[in-house]
Amino acid sequence: MRRGAERVTFWAGQTLKGRVVTDAVFARPVATIMMMVFFSGLALDIAVPAAVLTVMASLKWLVESWPAANDLPFDRKAETA
Template identity: 85%
Template sequence: MRVRAEQATFCTGQTLKGEVVTDALVARPVATIMMMVFFSGLALDIAFPAAVLTVMASLKWLVENWPATNDLSFDRKAETA
């Protein structure tokens, strides 16, 4: 008989003393905030290195494709004049 009573109270989320195991007013918002912090940390763990690598690749491309000083058009005009 006691086992059935324990199973019934366990299924309803209560302990043998009648207290609710998880207080929904406190536990759910705390769990939600903890999950938000965890997953935003994961997102930053991915986004920040991606942004840094994008800036590095852009600077490399800019340095490789920047025109040399002798290739500028106004220097050629000054030499031919």
């Protein structure tokens, strides 16, 4: 059981004596930051166009459904065909 625990701590970046491996001290935070930047960029690549398209569709609907000044229901004239 102890060997399994020692293997886990070794693969987690520690030596069998409990000291952190020097490469892991610098490599892990850098890799983590690089992954955070990459995936946040992917999220923005999806979120920003979705937000822009939502605003555009909302404005189009607002313009199409907004009553015009000459389109008031009590001011309509009889339409002739």
